[in-house]
Amino acid sequence: MGKSKDKNIIDDQGNLSKVGNVEHIKEILFGSQERELNLRFERLEREIKSMHDELSKRLEQNQKDLNSRINHEFETISTKIKSITIRQQDELEDVRDSASKQEKRIQNSLEIISEEFNTKNEQLKSIQKDNKESLSLDIKNIKDELFSILQERISDLDEDKLDKADIANILVEAAMRIKGTRLEQQLTDIDG
Numbered sequence: 281m282g283k284s285k286d287k288n289i290i291d292d293q294g295n296l297s298k299v300g301n302v303e304h305i306k307e308i309l310f311g312s313q314e315r316e317l318n319l320r321f322e323r324l325e326r327e328i329k330s331m332h333d334e335l336s337k338r339l340e341q342n343q344k345d346l347n348s349r350i351n352h353e354f355e356t357i358s359t360k361i362k363s364i365t366i367r368q369q370d371e372l373e374d375v376r377d378s379a380s381k382q383e384k385r386i387q388n389s390l391e392i393i394s395e396e397f398n399t400k401n402e403q404l405k406s407i408q409k410d411n412k413e414s415l416s417l418d419i420k421n422i423k424d425e426l427f428s429i430l431q432e433r434i435s436d437l438d439e440d441k442l443d444k445a446d447i448a449n450i451l452v453e454a455a456m457r458i459k460g461t462r463l464e465q466q467l468t469d470i471d472g
Contacts (some may be wrong), residue, residue: 313447320451321430327458328426332419339415346408350401357397414462422458431456 320422368386 313444317447324454328423331422335415335419339412342411343408346404350404357393361390361393395402428457429457
């Protein structure tokens with residue numbers, strides 16, 4: 281008889297027959313576990329997508345908030361500029377002989393306000409960039425950690441046969457890591 285599990289062999293009567301289909305046997309032995317794992321992986325992928333969507337929404341909201349703050353600051357500065365301009369015009373009307381001094385004061389005030397506006401605008405842009413980079417880094421770190429865990433668990437599955445309880449523990453631990461807590465911490469909280 282042949283040694284290969286999934287190849288044709290010749291039996292005692294010289295007939296060619298098929299040794300049990302290894303894939304079919306695998307399906308019988310591990311099919312439910314594989315389907316369960318696939319469902320759990322799909323659920324994890326949906327959760328990752330949900331987290332990604334949530335972080336994207338938060339990033340968009342931060343962008344909107346930042347734009348709102350920029351617009352508010354711009355309006356505030358515009359109001360200050362209008363106020364200063366009106367005051368300076370009144371002073372120019374009152375003191376016509378000091379017109380050149382008043383013009384210099386207006387110019388200086390506008391330059392200061394413009395510098396303040398530019399400084400605040402740059403600060404707000406920097407904050408926005410930092411927030412975006414931080415959120416992107418968080419998303420990347422979560423995704424990398426999850427894929428690393430999944431890869432490690434898949435590798436473990438290839439090396440060892442696991443029962444349903446082990447697979448459940450692995451997936452619970454992965455879910456807890458995604459949530460940002462550890463299983464040991466949860467158990468301590470329950471016991472405490």
